[in-house]
Each structure stands twice: as structure tokens, then as C-alpha cells.
Amino acid sequence: MYVDIHNSGDSMVVGEGEARASSTASSRHKFRLQGTVRIHTLDDLLPIGTPAAPGIVPLMKMDVQGYECRALQGMQRLLSSRSVSAIVTEVSLPHLKRAQCSKAGLLGSLHDSGYRVDHPDGGRGAWSWDVLAVLQTGR
Known part of the structure; x- marks a missing residue:
């Protein structure tokens, strides 16, 4: 799970082999890996x-x-x-x-x-x- 560093409510799960979270975000978003989810x-x-x-x-x-x-x-x-x-x-x-x-x-x-x-x-x-x-x- 990736979380926007400026808005923790804006998060997304990225599955194996998928494009990174930042690939679909505007330049104002900065995502960091928050952890793994089941x-x-x-x-x-x-x-x-x-x-x-x-x-x-x-x-x-x-x-x-x-x-x-x-x-x-x-x-x-x-x-x-x-x-x-x-x-x-x-x-x-x-x-x-x-x-x-x-x-x-x-x-x-x-x-x-x-x-x-x-x-x-x-x-x-x-x-x-x-x-x-x-x-x-x-x-």
C-alpha cells in the first residue's frame, strides 16, 4: 500500500507486476510505501x-x-x-x-x-x- 505523503487519506494498493502508484498520479502527489496488506x-x-x-x-x-x-x-x-x-x-x-x-x-x-x-x-x-x-x- 502506497500513501501520499501530503494526504494520508489518499492511498492505493499496487499489486505485483503493476505500474507504480506514481504512474497514475499528478505531479503534486508524492507516494511512499506504507506497508503490505492482505x-x-x-x-x-x-x-x-x-x-x-x-x-x-x-x-x-x-x-x-x-x-x-x-x-x-x-x-x-x-x-x-x-x-x-x-x-x-x-x-x-x-x-x-x-x-x-x-x-x-x-x-x-x-x-x-x-x-x-x-x-x-x-x-x-x-x-x-x-x-x-x-x-x-x-x-
Whole structure:
């Protein structure tokens, strides 16, 4: 995990073989290695049918610095249970690319999981924007 030395709330995980954190940051950011983290999927942490599993989640906010595709892969059981009504996530094309994903991959994963995405383009040319994905009814 890398942390911006001027803003400890701005951090990102960089996996083996991926570009460095600074590869997608503006020149005002200075990242330093904070440490190593162990990552678990939501499906492993919240198995369906256990007391820890959520009932209905009205809104899930994801802020995973480009790892949206991997996060969605790690919650397929949760999403297929139709427990999450809506997902909002910040999208940054450079971060997605660093994490070996794309806008098409992210939108495709949301669609395949039963979500409709309104305004998937945000501000054209913007560094990042928020995407709202709403669970489609009748699927």
C-alpha cells in the first residue's frame, strides 16, 4: 500500500507486476510505501446465509483506486443475491488501466451483474467521475 505523503487519506494498493502508484498520479502527489496488506473478497468476508451477511444494502460506495473490476469479481455471490440495490464508485481511467482494467470492463461487469449504469461517461476528459449503478428489477 502506497500513501501520499501530503494526504494520508489518499492511498492505493499496487499489486505485483503493476505500474507504480506514481504512474497514475499528478505531479503534486508524492507516494511512499506504507506497508503490505492482505486482501480478502467480500464473498469470503460476508458469505451468504451467515449472520455476518447483509440483508438489503440500499447503497454501496466503492473507492478502490482502479480496482473496481477486481472488487466486483470478489463479490459475485453477494451481487447475484441481489442484496445490493445500488453501487456508486469513482472512476479514473488511468487508475483502471494501472490495475489492468478498462471502462468497458467495468461497465460490462456491472451490466453482467444486473445493474443499469446512468451517465457512464461523467465529464469527458475528466480525471475521474462518479458512476451510479442501479440494480435492474425484473431480471
